[in-house]
Amino acid sequence: MQDFINIGKRIPKMDAEEKVTGKAVYIPDLKVPGMLYGKILYSPHAHARILRIDTSEAERLPGVRAVLTGYNTPPIKFGFYKDNPPLKANKVRSFRDEVAALAAIDPDIAEEAINLIRVEYEILPAIFDPEEAMKEGAPLIHEEHLGGKEKKPTNVLNLPWRLIAGDVDEARKNSAYVAEDRFKVTWVAHCCLGTSGCVAQFDMKSNLTMYSNTQIPSLAQKDYLDALSAMGLQGKKVRVIKAMIGGGFGSKLDTYAYEYIAILLAHKTRKPVKIIFTREEEFFATSPRQPAIIDIAQGCTKDGKMTFRDIRMTLDNGAYTSWGATTPSVMMMPISSLYKVPNVRYVAKCVYTNNTYSQAMRGYGNPQATFAIDSQIDILAEMAGIDPLDFRLRNANTPGEVTPQNFKINTCGLRECIDVVAQRLDWRQNRGRRDGRGFGMASMIHVGGGARVYKSDGCGTIIKIDDFGTVNVITGATDMGQGAETVIAQIVAEEMGVRVEDVVVTHTDTDICPWDVGAHASRTTFVAGNSARGAAKKVKEQLLEVAAKSLGESPENLDIRDRIVFSKNDPEKKSPLGKILRATHYAAGGKMVMAEYFYDPPNENLDKEFKGNLSVTYAYGTHGVEVEVDKETGQVKILKYIAAHDVGRAINPMLLEGQVYGGATMGIGYALTERLILQNGKVMNPNFLDYKMLTAKDVPNIETIEIETDDPSGPFGAKGIGEPGLVPTAPAIANAIYDAVGVRIKELPITPEKVLAALKEKTNLK
Amino acid sequence: MKKFEYLKPHTLDEALILLDQYGGRARLIAGGTDVIVMIKQKEISPDVLISLQEIPDLDRINYNGSLSMGPMVTHRAIEKSEIIRKNFSALTDAVDVLGSVQIRNVATIGGNISTAAPSADTAAPLLALGARVKLKSMKTERTIPIEQFFTGPGETVLQKDDILTEIIIPKPLPNTGSAYWKHQRRGALDLPILGVAVLLSLDKATVTCSDLLCTASPISTVLHSLEGDEVFCKEVRIALGVAAPTPMRAIDAEKLLRSKKISDELLEEVAETAAKEAQPRDSIRGEAWYRRDMIKVLVKRMAMKSIERVLKPEETVFPVRLW
Numbered sequence A: 001m002q003d004f005i006n007i008g009k010r011i012p013k014m015d016a017e018e019k020v021t022g023k024a025v026y027i028p029d030l031k032v033p034g035m036l037y038g039k040i041l042y043s044p045h046a047h048a049r050i051l052r053i054d055t056s057e058a059e060r061l062p063g064v065r066a067v068l069t070g071y072n073t074p075p076i077k078f079g080f081y082k083d084n085p086p087l088k089a090n091k092v093r094s095f096r097d098e099v100a101a102l103a104a105i106d107p108d109i110a111e112e113a114i115n116l117i118r119v120e121y122e123i124l125p126a127i128f129d130p131e132e133a134m135k136e137g138a139p140l141i142h143e144e145h146l147g148g149k150e151k152k153p154t155n156v157l158n159l160p161w162r163l164i165a166g167d168v169d170e171a172r173k174n175s176a177y178v179a180e181d182r183f184k185v186t187w188v189a190h191c192c193l194g195t196s197g198c199v200a201q202f203d204m205k206s207n208l209t210m211y212s213n214t215q216i217p218s219l220a221q222k223d224y225l226d227a228l229s230a231m232g233l234q235g236k237k238v239r240v241i242k243a244m245i246g247g248g249f250g251s252k253l254d255t256y257a258y259e260y261i262a263i264l265l266a267h268k269t270r271k272p273v274k275i276i277f278t279r280e281e282e283f284f285a286t287s288p289r290q291p292a293i294i295d296i297a298q299g300c301t302k303d304g305k306m307t308f309r310d311i312r313m314t315l316d317n318g319a320y321t322s323w324g325a326t327t328p329s330v331m332m333m334p335i336s337s338l339y340k341v342p343n344v345r346y347v348a349k350c351v352y353t354n355n356t357y358s359q360a361m362r363g364y365g366n367p368q369a370t371f372a373i374d375s376q377i378d379i380l381a382e383m384a385g386i387d388p389l390d391f392r393l394r395n396a397n398t399p400g401e402v403t404p405q406n407f408k409i410n411t412c413g414l415r416e417c418i419d420v421v422a423q424r425l426d427w428r429q430n431r432g433r434r435d436g437r438g439f440g441m442a443s444m445i446h447v448g449g450g451a452r453v454y455k456s457d458g459c460g461t462i463i464k465i466d467d468f469g470t471v472n473v474i475t476g477a478t479d480m481g482q483g484a485e486t487v488i489a490q491i492v493a494e495e496m497g498v499r500v501e502d503v504v505v506t507h508t509d510t511d512i513c514p515w516d517v518g519a520h521a522s523r524t525t526f527v528a529g530n531s532a533r534g535a536a537k538k539v540k541e542q543l544l545e546v547a548a549k550s551l552g553e554s555p556e557n558l559d560i561r562d563r564i565v566f567s568k569n570d571p572e573k574k575s576p577l578g579k580i581l582r583a584t585h586y587a588a589g590g591k592m593v594m595a596e597y598f599y600d601p602p603n604e605n606l607d608k609e610f611k612g613n614l615s616v617t618y619a620y621g622t623h624g625v626e627v628e629v630d631k632e633t634g635q636v637k638i639l640k641y642i643a644a645h646d647v648g649r650a651i652n653p654m655l656l657e658g659q660v661y662g663g664a665t666m667g668i669g670y671a672l673t674e675r676l677i678l679q680n681g682k683v684m685n686p687n688f689l690d691y692k693m694l695t696a697k698d699v700p701n702i703e704t705i706e707i708e709t710d711d712p713s714g715p716f717g718a719k720g721i722g723e724p725g726l727v728p729t730a731p732a733i734a735n736a737i738y739d740a741v742g743v744r745i746k747e748l749p750i751t752p753e754k755v756l757a758a759l760k761e762k763t764n765l766k
Numbered sequence B: 001m002k003k004f005e006y007l008k009p010h011t012l013d014e015a016l017i018l019l020d021q022y023g024g025r026a027r028l029i030a031g032g033t034d035v036i037v038m039i040k041q042k043e044i045s046p047d048v049l050i051s052l053q054e055i056p057d058l059d060r061i062n063y064n065g066s067l068s069m070g071p072m073v074t075h076r077a078i079e080k081s082e083i084i085r086k087n088f089s090a091l092t093d094a095v096d097v098l099g100s101v102q103i104r105n106v107a108t109i110g111g112n113i114s115t116a117a118p119s120a121d122t123a124a125p126l127l128a129l130g131a132r133v134k135l136k137s138m139k140t141e142r143t144i145p146i147e148q149f150f151t152g153p154g155e156t157v158l159q160k161d162d163i164l165t166e167i168i169i170p171k172p173l174p175n176t177g178s179a180y181w182k183h184q185r186r187g188a189l190d191l192p193i194l195g196v197a198v199l200l201s202l203d204k205a206t207v208t209c210s211d212l213l214c215t216a217s218p219i220s221t222v223l224h225s226l227e228g229d230e231v232f233c234k235e236v237r238i239a240l241g242v243a244a245p246t247p248m249r250a251i252d253a254e255k256l257l258r259s260k261k262i263s264d265e266l267l268e269e270v271a272e273t274a275a276k277e278a279q280p281r282d283s284i285r286g287e288a289w290y291r292r293d294m295i296k297v298l299v300k301r302m303a304m305k306s307i308e309r310v311l312k313p314e315e316t317v318f319p320v321r322l323w
Helices: A016-020 A056-060 A107-114 A168-173 A217-230 A257-269 A279-285 A323-337 A366-383 A388-395 A414-425 A484-496 A524-551 A577-586 A653-673 A729-741 A752-765 B012-025 B035-040 B075-080 B082-087 B089-096 B101-106 B109-115 B123-128 B212-216 B219-224 B251-257 B264-277 B288-311
Strands: A036-042 A048-054 A064-069 A098-104 A118-123 A161-165 A177-185 A197-202 A208-212 A238-242 A273-276 A292-300 A306-318 A343-352 A437-447 A459-465 A471-475 A503-506 A558-561 A564-567 A574-576 A594-599 A618-629 A636-646 A702-707 B005-007 B026-029 B048-051 B061-064 B066-069 B132-136 B141-145 B150-152 B163-169 B176-183 B194-202 B233-241
Touching (some): A036 A257, A036 A279, A056 A064, A064 A257, A098 A107, A098 A257, A161 A323, A168 A292, A168 A306, A177 A366, A197 A257, A208 A217, A208 A257, A217 A238, A217 A257, A292 A366, A306 A323, A306 A366, A323 A343, A323 A366, A323 A437, A366 A388, A366 A729, A388 A414, A388 A437, A414 A437, A414 A636, A437 A729, A459 A524, A471 A484, A484 A503, A484 A524, A524 A558, A524 A574, A524 A577, A524 A594, A564 A577, A574 A577, A618 A729, A636 A653, A636 A729, A729 A752, A752 B288, B012 B026, B012 B048, B012 B163, B026 B035, B061 B082, B066 B082, B075 B089, B075 B101, B089 B123, B089 B176, B089 B194, B109 B123, B123 B176, B123 B233, B176 B288, B194 B288, B219 B288, B233 B251, B233 B264, B233 B288, B251 B264, B264 B288
Parallel strands (some): A036 A273, A208 A238, A306 A343, A471 A503, A636 A702, B026 B048
Antiparallel strands (some): A036 A098, A048 A118, A197 A208, A197 A273, A292 A306, A437 A618, A459 A471, A459 A594, A558 A564, A564 A574, A618 A636, B066 B163, B132 B141, B132 B163, B176 B194, B194 B233
8 A cells, every 4th residue: 555645534525614514605595796586487288289378467577577488589409409498489398398487586576477477288198108109109299300211200319329249149049048027217316405506697798607506517618608609699708607516416417498598587687697496396397317118138158157138228208308318328338348248239219208308317327227237137147046146256347358348447346346245244144045134236337437428538627836835726627515626635635745735626617617528427536636636746847846946956856745845865955835936936037836737538439339448447346235124014124235346546435435325325215215206297296205315214324345456547546436336226125125035126116015016926926 | 485474472362362363364383394384385375373382381291190282292392201102102103203303393293183184193193092182262162082183184173263272191091002103115204104003901911921932022922822811902992094084093993802802813803904994095105005905014013012012011112113
């Protein structure tokens, strides 16, 4: 183990005091002088033609400054498929469709006014089942949307997700055992404790400032610029200022209608306009995790070597298209590369329905796919008469492997993760008793070194040092609560020989911060960390150069430790950082000590066949769980939870454990309790009473184990850990339930009702 | 949120006068954990809120064999009352799992039953414990059994000018135990899928077991291995929450058990009968079939727990798990 001063230390988040004392300024706290309050009117129908909108009464209400509809706003289209206008004209396609919006001088007036808008609708036949929506003659969600070879109107999106490696059909013929199942996963919400919101403000020259809680400042900037162009404001500037973000988890990886509505209202009124979601809006008008119907077959040889994996998926796209429709690109990762499987086929279809549309959420499709894959691994292992632990070990990925999707596996601690989980659960002793207590495990792969989703996977950093030795790090990274600020400070402090408290990280303003592709793909510690480290190296070189002059020593013989520049040869030759800086700034012909660095990992874009080394390194992990199942009520209780992850290196074990706890907690909710209940397209449980996010009383003790594989490409060896914690949770729990009572639940969440119904069915069959 | 006038009378008489004066425009407020939420969600829009907070003695718990509670007794106060824990355990079971500590600190028992949600956690235990409630207006004062209090979801016999002033639980028979189970999806901040409360009075407080191990066994085992000993049920009340439009008693099930020798088989039959009596419905919070199934399971478990509390009073009171 290297002798680190700042790396590997349990340092609390730099903004912890502000947050726990309520001093941190989130979007709801933000006030801009002269600010108006925006409010949105949503559709009361899943699918309907708008016949008439009468806003006159709302406009007449004193205090109302502007009322907008899809009929008096420019034709902005947003989202990755550009099928979503901020305000809908002619037709609504889901309950979350924005029909009108207004700005008023206070929130109460805005609320009162929104109820004065009269809309007449003609209700249209709606469709909520993606399999039904694919059929000929199904109601069309977007009549103008053409697809297929004949370019006919269709609800099936033109996104042919298709990954093929090897020969699945041949491999299937040669398999000794083949398992075939259908799994289903449904919508779950991010449940950010801070609801969504923004403040849009134009200056006199019609340049836009957006106070936002985006995870993707640089990309959001582009989205807003596009909107300004559509509004006839070409050549204007956009500045994005991030407030404290009250949770992201992927929900803020795309821009939403409310942001464009705030921009339109601000432009119309020439006043800053703030929109803040209520909790109810947060549940029904932001985009949840992508649901899917998963048909999966996997096979193995007689001795349990995997032969093929064949998956067909239907994704309920909802009425518009955001990143949810692209989750198959990430699902391909576990499908092709979780365990060694030589032949792979994956085909996915995204289908428009009148349901809500989905977004990125922690794991980005990976938890959905892994639930099917690793649940079925247990099924297949049982068919082959092999302990699922041995089955996993037999097929575990190894360093140096090239997977069917052309991922080049660098460091890989999967085997260690499986071993340690088995050991902690006392697997061989405990498993297979079917006595109401059960043991299960599941594994995961995720990108560990960023992912080249766009042309660039880069992040820039600027470092300058002030007169007193304070190191200002200006990063493109986004801290949305995960602690990027603290981790970056630790990396810079380690590289430069200063203390963490000497480092100030700025990450909140696109006018100041360098470019970054966004906080996604568990990439921030890895990419922004490497970028910060690169800048720190450069600035240190400069420092040593100036110090060399004043100390009369050559730069190679100098180093910095604990804010002091010293000579490695002569300990008497030393000087505090601040002194050297002041001497540099105050000297005739002085200079700034500062540096910039752009790091773009050697990741590859996926090619036309969706193959390529997406990430320079991959993160593996295994979760193990012991459950107790009440056979009479179907309730599942988690008795023991082990989460082992190959983390490369833990830069800050405290924050890293926080990520794993948070991920596993979300994963347990995904497995057992959480679901957005949609009935005919309407969210029936838009509140925390009926949306069953786990409480402190429900979360079991999660034991984390960090396997440090010291990845050569990571900053001080680190890999990403933001998402992995929730990826294998659901299949591990499903496998444990099977071990406890012998029923296999293939649909999330695994409610007591499902377990009990399955137990009854099993008894009846006997 | 709609604006309202907030009045704080200092005596019960003053409160009754104000209530009489404002009639339907006013609403009583106790802890506010229901009323304020309902105003925010625009379910109600009173012009005046009359707080009972400043009226002395409404938060008193009096015990002299029977129990008397003012409507302003908080759930937290009940939770902490050793007398209630010991003598009226079902009520403790209910408040232990109601909302969260923060909510229990302000929410009151009077508020919980007056709101009359079918899922109100204290309703089923109060039914099982045979509680009566005192209602007072300027003109009248009456005391009625709690069975007659609830008339529908969110509806009670309370008139516009009535205040619920007291909840009385009669002194239980000797050798009585009671238990409540909130069947929920989470450990806190949840509404029950189903609530089951049982009160059982036995003809004796001790039994002799056939072997020593018996004392450490679950009560169902104990019942099986009694040495020539028999346990009779002298009184029983079974109450269900979220099983019908109002909290209900399972009268037929009770009849089946009253004055009978208690056995595993009989309790099973009792639970089956209770399930037949109930009229659970499908909602996003739970399906009817599951609720009915859980009545079968939980009535038996709560009966067992009640027996256990008589025969093994030193055991933990909270029914953690029974399988």
